[in-house]
Amino acid sequence: MNLIASLVVGLLFACGVRMVLERELVRVACGTVLITNSSVLLILAGSFAERGEAVNVPQGYPVTDPVLQSLALTAIVIGFAVSALLLTLVHRTQRAHGSLRTDRLVEAEMKRVHDTEKEGP
Amino acid sequence: MRSFVPPLSRMLLWPSLIIALSFWLKGGGEVGGGFPAGALAGLAVLLQYVVTGREQTRRYVVVRYAAPLAGVGLLLVVGTAFLPVLAGYTPVSLFPRPGQPGMGAGAFHLHTALIFEGGLMLIVFGLVVTVIDRFALSTANQGDEGP
Amino acid sequence: MPLWGPLLLPWVMACVLAFMDGRRAWVAWLGIASLAASLVCTALLLPQAWSGHPPEFVTGDWPVGVGIRLRADPLSIVYTLVSTAVLLGTLVYEHVAGGITSRSFPSLVVFLGAGLTGVFFTSDAFNFYVFFELAMTAAFALASYGEKARNLRAAFTFVVVNLMGSTLFLTAVVMLYLTTGTLDMQSIVAWGQAGAPYALDVPGTLLLCAFGVKLGFFPFHFWAPAVYRDAGPTVAALLAGALANIGSYGLLRFGADVMPQVLERARPLLEILGASSILYGSVLALSRRDTREVLAYASITQAGLIIAALGLGGREGLAAAVALALAGSVDKTALFLAQDRGGERARRAYSVAAFSTAGVPPTAGFWSKAWLLRAALERGHTWLAGLVVLASILSLLALFRAYQREQWLREGAALHRGTGAVVFALSLALVATGLWPEPLLRAGRDAIAGLGVLP
Secondary structure (H helix, E strand, O other): OHHHHHHHHHHHHHHHHHHHOOOEHHHHHHHHHHHHHHHHHHHHHHOOOOOOOOOOOOOOOOOOOHHHHHHHHHHHHHHHHHHHHHHHHHHHHHHHHOOOEHHHHHHHHHHHHHHHHHHOO | OOOOHHHHHHHHHHHHHHHHHHHHHOOOOOOOOHHHHHHHHHHHHHHHHHHHOHHHHOOOHHHHOHHHHHHHHHHHHHHHHHHHHHOOOOOOOOOOOOOOOOEEEOOEEEOHHHHHHHHHHHHHHHHHHHHHHHHHHHHHHHHHHOO | OOOHHHHHHHHHHHHHHHOOOOOOHHHHHHHHHHHHHHHHHHHHOHHHHOOOOOOEEEHHHOOEOOEOEEEOOHHHHHHHHHHHHHHHHHHHHHHHOOOOOOOOHHHHHHHHHHHHHHHHHEOEHHHHHHHHHHHHHHHHHHHOOOOOHHHHHHHHHHHHHHHHHHHHHHHHHHHHHHHHOOOEHHHHHHHHHHOOOOOOHHHHHHHHHHHHHHHOOHHHOOHHHHHHHHOOHHHHHHHHHHHHHHHHHHHHHHHHHHOHHHHHHHHHHHHHHHHHHHHHHHHHHHHOOOHHHHHHHHHHHHHHHHHHHHHHOHHHHHHHHHHHHHHHHHHHHHHHHHHHHOOHHHHHHHHHHHHHHHOOOOOHHHHHHHHHHHHHHHHOOHHHHHHHHHHHHHHHHHHHHHHHHOHHHHOOOOOOHHHHHHHHHHHHHHHHHHHOOHHHHHHHHHHHHOOOOOO
């Protein structure tokens, strides 16, 4: 069980990193969501081992660690809020630039830097 | 084309909201809680946005005042955390105190954690609906400007 | 003053401010007043924090381990005071500099204050993460303030990179819990003294990476120049002056307090990272033309100094790290704000802050750097001391080259009273600390004395 869980966490993280390196902002955003979720899965995987006491479980059943479950829930809430924010940001960037590709953004940035250098001595 | 989806989605809205409320109320001892409740309610509203569009969905009062609702939720959360201080307890104390007889039956128990969870539900719901509304608003505007 | 005072006040005020339109003058003043009030509340905690029994409470009167413990020892208090003061100065500056252009700005700054206070007061690893994320979310929203295309680009870079940092931090916290079975920091300390010696190395490394991203020292610095250059000047001051404090505080708290044995083993690594960061930052600062980029690289040097001080270890090194972080926070805020508008006072403030960053007496930066040099020489690390002196000279050169190039010097920009007053106050604080360094030195020494450092 732990092996499968760690493989999935690794896969999610790897896919997330791969997507963050993509050229499109939406994919970058999706990549960060994947990475956040890989850490949530890591928390849950930690709770598979039987430790602690659950709130409301009949005697004799296997229990998971309630603390880690609540940590996972908190992490989900926070991840949710941040990804909503990130998507809003992507949307506004798209409206400001008319493009979602990072190479276009880099071009715009280089142009601006170039302009300020020209103003200088 | 007349599809069965719009009437079906409208039929689904109120049951989803009621299930969300039940999630909130039984969160103390069973599966549920404020966050799933808020997320579920938000998803129900999202379905309305997708199917019927912004204008139709904003007829519901809850949807129009989503952002202030989130603020109210935040105040509820902070209030339940810090109001016990006025009575001389430490912050985030639970009432009725552990060990004291509580009110309620079955999965439902009345205590201050319920208010806290309710605040959380409102925050999540308000946040989801506000973000969806912003997106819907700007896509609607783009549609008007578009070719 | 009870401990919950400075925690509650910014929270409630931020919630209330969120309902109001921040572009109105009185709303901005309300935000300023609430930050000032929480500054006063924190200051009232000072005598208690120094009394040997720091104020603490456990939420809901639960036993420790179930409830979350909040605690205000001298380290927390000095960090809270400086960060809140920086936030206050920046909010006043943004208001008097011509008005706030976004309705949520005052509320977000107060939220940032609430998050930072929570981070500094909490004594629970996971609660640290929650407050940390609260502060980060407020900062994410602030990063796009200004709404221009370049601000949005800066915000996007900032959010994506810092999300990675947060994920690493979360993973580290969970690993700590899985290894030690507790989230309460003092229980982790107890576990570390009894438990296996190498068990906490992996979470320690992850924490170093996570706080490295926040603080922005050498291998984790890559986001800093782009973000500090393209975010608005006040936002850059907020990020560099207040938010980066989370990084140094986290390293001190988790390194020196919670896992001293890991810090002890990491010392050579920290020294190398610090030295390369000092060198990298000061050399690149010289090569840049854009003033804000120069400042960004100077802040990388600053972060390197803190890391090098941590790497020197011992009470002296750690106390020097605290002093460097506190002085650096005010320095960077003053620099970022002073280069924005111009005017006679802004010029003077810029030079004072530049002197302080380079470590020229009589400024706060001089004393903190002198402390670092003494710690390095006591350890016999002459090369590090030499590097620090070299970096100081290079930063002085870089900062004054930027000063000469700036248009506001050549053209004599219009004098702006309000903004001038803010930067003047900041620079006055730097000089006053330079002339009377006792509070700074005591803050550093007592903050470290309150921790359980290895002798």
